Amino acid sequence: MKRITIAIDGYSSCGKSTMAKQLAKEIGYIYVDSGAMYRAITLLALRNHVFATDGTIDHELLRTLLKEAKISFRRNEKSDVAETYLNDENVERDIRTKEVSSHVSPIAALPYVREALVEEQRRLGKDGGIIMDGRDIGTTVFPKAEMKVFVTASSRIRAHRRYDELKQKGQEAPFEEVLKNVEERDYIDSHREVSPLRQAEDAVVLDNSNLTREEQAAWLITLYKERTEA
Ligand code: CDP
Numbered sequence: 001m002k003r004i005t006i007a008i009d010g011y012s013s014c015g016k017s018t019m020a021k022q023l024a025k026e027i028g029y030i031y032v033d034s035g036a037m038y039r040a041i042t043l044l045a046l047r048n049h050v051f052a053t054d055g056t057i058d059h060e061l062l063r064t065l066l067k068e069a070k071i072s073f074r075r076n077e078k079s080d081v082a083e084t085y086l087n088d089e090n091v092e093r094d095i096r097t098k099e100v101s102s103h104v105s106p107i108a109a110l111p112y113v114r115e116a117l118v119e120e121q122r123r124l125g126k127d128g129g130i131i132m133d134g135r136d137i138g139t140t141v142f143p144k145a146e147m148k149v150f151v152t153a154s155s156r157i158r159a160h161r162r163y164d165e166l167k168q169k170g171q172e173a174p175f176e177e178v179l180k181n182v183e184e185r186d187y188i189d190s191h192r193e194v195s196p197l198r199q200a201e202d203a204v205v206l207d208n209s210n211l212t213r214e215e216q217a218a219w220l221i222t223l224y225k226e227r228t229e230a
Helices: 016-027 034-047 059-068 098-108 111-124 137-141 155-168 175-191 213-229
Strands: 005-010 030-033 071-076 081-086 130-134 147-152 204-207
Touching: 005 016, 005 137, 016 030, 016 130, 016 213, 030 034, 030 081, 030 111, 034 059, 034 071, 034 081, 034 098, 034 111, 034 130, 059 111, 098 111, 098 175, 111 130, 111 137, 130 137, 137 147, 147 213, 155 175, 204 213
Parallel strands: 005 130, 005 147, 030 130, 147 204
Antiparallel strands: 071 081
């Protein structure tokens, strides 16, 4: 069967990575979490004090760090999940903190950061058989992807999912704070100049506000079959 390219885009915390991972496993495709790449660069920026106290960014320093950064995904043998590595260090946990979440969107809005990461993402997907999730996968990274999904759900539902996820990891935060972060990132991601978050014309919309994981998985596999059998 033809090994296609699958792009899953959408708002923050709408469960894109869960559904993408599940589908990748089912159909034997590579899964790439493009958000993890923006998060890894943000972690590197925070560790190297790229942000001044007033929030301004030291671009010269960030450009240097970006040139030296090596991001990769390696399978954890025990859990069978791919984890994010930054210059050979496992940063999977460190890139999911509140601090990284509240600094990632300004970093992801920088054209030179996007240029470098998009190049890397295209390299990873050059042979097809890949599912990538993010904000601009169907519009910019793989505009010719054979299957494009645009996921959405109400911001309160998404904030609830993120809140539960953080709690499970022992990183509990007040619900209102989580909601504010979700809404702020949605705003920055949809209003930036370079590759803003928007639905590609040929994307299929999936509002998963009221879908169970099983229903969502079934919906995805049906669409995948349609696209590969056509
Ligand atoms: O997990 P969640 O959906 O909340 O976010 P993520 O996929 O980990 O992405 C974190 C941030 O990276 C987003 O809020 C965007 O600012 C940025 N991002 C992006 O600009 N382009 C992508 N293709 C993926 C993520």
